Amino acid sequence: MALTNPQAADHIAAEAGTFEPQRQNNFSFEVALGSADKDVIVMALQGFALPNESNDPVEVPYQNEKRKVAGQYGVDDMQLTVRDYVDVDVRGAIMRWRKKVYDPQTGKIGLAKDYKKTGWIILTAPDGTSRRVCKCKGCWPQAVNGGSLAMDSADQIQIEVTLSVDKADWSESLVGS
Numbered sequence: 001m002a003l004t005n006p007q008a009a010d011h012i013a014a015e016a017g018t019f020e021p022q023r024q025n026n027f028s029f030e031v032a033l034g035s036a037d038k039d040v041i042v043m044a045l046q047g048f049a050l051p052n053e054s055n056d057p058v059e060v061p062y063q064n065e066k067r068k069v070a071g072q073y074g075v076d077d078m079q080l081t082v083r084d085y086v087d088v089d090v091r092g093a094i095m096r097w098r099k100k101v102y103d104p105q106t107g108k109i110g111l112a113k114d115y116k117k118t119g120w121i122i123l124t125a126p127d128g129t130s131r132r133v134c135k136c137k138g139c140w141p142q143a144v145n146g147g148s149l150a151m152d153s154a155d156q157i158q159i160e161v162t163l164s165v166d167k168a169d170w171s172e173s174l175v176g177s
Contacts, residue, residue, distance in 0.1 A: 026126055029080060031119040031139060037093040044082040044090045046158055048121065051134065051168035052076040075165045077142060084147060084157040091146070094159055098141045115140045119163070138166025 012019045029048045031038060058071035084090050100115035102108070121134040142164040147157035 020125060022123055022132075023126060026124045028122045028124075029119060030122065031097075032117045033093070033097055037096060040088055040090055040093040041080075041082060044085060044088065046081040046083050047079075048081070049079045050121065051078055051136065051165060053168055073167075075136075075168050078136075078163045078165055080161040080163055082159050082161070084159055091159060094141065094144055094161060098144050101140055101142075112140075116166075119165075132170070135169045136163075136165045136167070137169070139163050 013021065027048065028042055029045060030042055033041070053073070053075050055073050056071040057068040060067045060069060082090055082094065097115070097117075100110045102110065116138045117140065119136040119139040121136065123132040124130065140163065141161050143162040145160040145162075147159055149157070
């Protein structure tokens with residue numbers, strides 16, 4: 001695709017339907033919890049950080065030089081922010097998942113098979129016609145920040161969940177479906 005005038009922005013959100021911006025507010029995050037808890041988290045969602053992936057470099061020295069090759073793969077922890085509601089058990093949904101990681105009543109750490117879940121980040125076009133999907137494998141709530149309270153504020157409480165993720169896979173993207 002050659003641009004006729006590279007200084008103009010005529011190609012962005014044009015009549016022909018090219019270069020439609022992906023908007024930050026057209027997304028959802030779903031995680032394979034029990035259906036009631038999954039729905040609560042999806043409906044209370046405020047924000048979510050897209051995954052940062054990297055490979056640690058491995059240096060291979062050879063005489064007077066070094067070469068770098070890809071080493072171990074990793075995904076940074078991701079932040080999930082949900083709004084707390086009075087009449088919907090948002091905090092309970094998060095804490096039931098967290099309790100599978102660590103139970104404060106018994107002091108036991110759970111088994112990975114019970115707390116690691118698959119999550120999907122779904123980006124959509126404003127009209128819902130296209131989807132980009134990132135499958136996040138091995139998600140679990142590493143930390144929960146329950147929000148803060150203040151007598152001089154009527155702001156809604158937001159719960160921040162630090163998700164540990166094993167792998168992020170954008171290969172399931174479904175553009176135009």
